[in-house]
Amino acid sequence: MGKTMDQGSGPQHVAIIMDGNGRWATQRGRPRLFGHHAGAKRVREIVEACPDAGVKYLTIFAFSTENWKRTQVEVAGLMGLFRRYIFKEMQSFVKENVRVRFIGDRPGLDDKLRALMDEAEDLTSNCTGTNLTIALNYGGRDEVARATKRLARDVRDGKLDPESVDEETLPRYLDTRVLPDPDLVIRTSGEARISNFLLWQSAYAEYEFVDTLWPDFSPAEFARLVGQYGGRDRRFGGVKT
Numbered sequence: 001m002g003k004t005m006d007q008g009s010g011p012q013h014v015a016i017i018m019d020g021n022g023r024w025a026t027q028r029g030r031p032r033l034f035g036h037h038a039g040a041k042r043v044r045e046i047v048e049a050c051p052d053a054g055v056k057y058l059t060i061f062a063f064s065t066e067n068w069k070r071t072q073v074e075v076a077g078l079m080g081l082f083r084r085y086i087f088k089e090m091q092s093f094v095k096e097n098v099r100v101r102f103i104g105d106r107p108g109l110d111d112k113l114r115a116l117m118d119e120a121e122d123l124t125s126n127c128t129g130t131n132l133t134i135a136l137n138y139g140g141r142d143e144v145a146r147a148t149k150r151l152a153r154d155v156r157d158g159k160l161d162p163e164s165v166d167e168e169t170l171p172r173y174l175d176t177r178v179l180p181d182p183d184l185v186i187r188t189s190g191e192a193r194i195s196n197f198l199l200w201q202s203a204y205a206e207y208e209f210v211d212t213l214w215p216d217f218s219p220a221e222f223a224r225l226v227g228q229y230g231g232r233d234r235r236f237g238g239v240k241t
């Protein structure tokens with residue numbers, strides 16, 4: 001799928017860089033993992049807010065390919081949190097008709113977590129409501145590099161003519177191949193950078209940077225940002241007519 005051209009209406013696909021868990025915990029004199037737990041609780045509320053907000057696709061950045069640089073304690077804590085979260089939430093996603101997908105480099109994750117990710121994807125594969133995509137061990141550059149490797153193999157195996165490669169080719173090799181491009185990317189915690197998130201896909205996305213730390217991000221703020229988007233004029237390089 002490609003760009004979303006329906007101007008004037010709400011965003012079909014919202015992507016969120018959920019940032020600020022560590023600072024939220026530090027402000028309370030608690031360990032960073034306390035903030036990650038508080039942040040995980042917020043996800044459900046935002047997923048539940050999607051149907052009313054008219055958001056069909058929600059993609060959330062949970063762990064980047066660069067986050068391995070953190071302490072062993074934090075990384076191990078996060079991996080444990082992801083395992084427990086997926087195990088605990090997958091039945092409720094089925095009940096709420098939420099289709100779960102994961103993007104990112106899976107071979108870099110441990111077997112147990114990968115098995116849970118597969119299970120959640122299988123279990124929700126017939127769900128037709130909100131499409132929730134969780135970016136786990138995800139990096140935009142890493143994704144493009146992995147896509148290029150697969151594309152090069154297809155050329156080598158005679159399945160793809162290099163002369164036919166254009167802008168529509170690479171997206172078919174990205175982890176996001178079944179998703180539309182994000183219309184709106186939100187980042188919490190006051191940082192105005194994209195930190196390697198959905199680089200190719202966000203070429204024409206609108207951005208909202210808010211100061212709220214992720215554990216304080218509410219469905220009301222989500223609805224406000226989604227509503228605000230409706231008033232924007234997306235020109236995709238053209239001229240307003």
Ligand code: IPE
Nearest residue numbers: 018019020021022023062063
């Ligand atoms: C975002 O919160 C969650 C992850 C990156 C896993 P942070 O942990 O980056 O929180 P801050 O930015 O240090 O406050």
Ligand code: IPE
Nearest residue numbers: 017018019061062063064195
């Ligand atoms: C981006 O946040 C990654 C996630 C939200 C998972 P970071 O906190 O890792 O990004 P930087 O380090 O501020 O760029």
Ligand code: MG
Nearest residue numbers: 019020021022
């Ligand atoms: Mg951060």
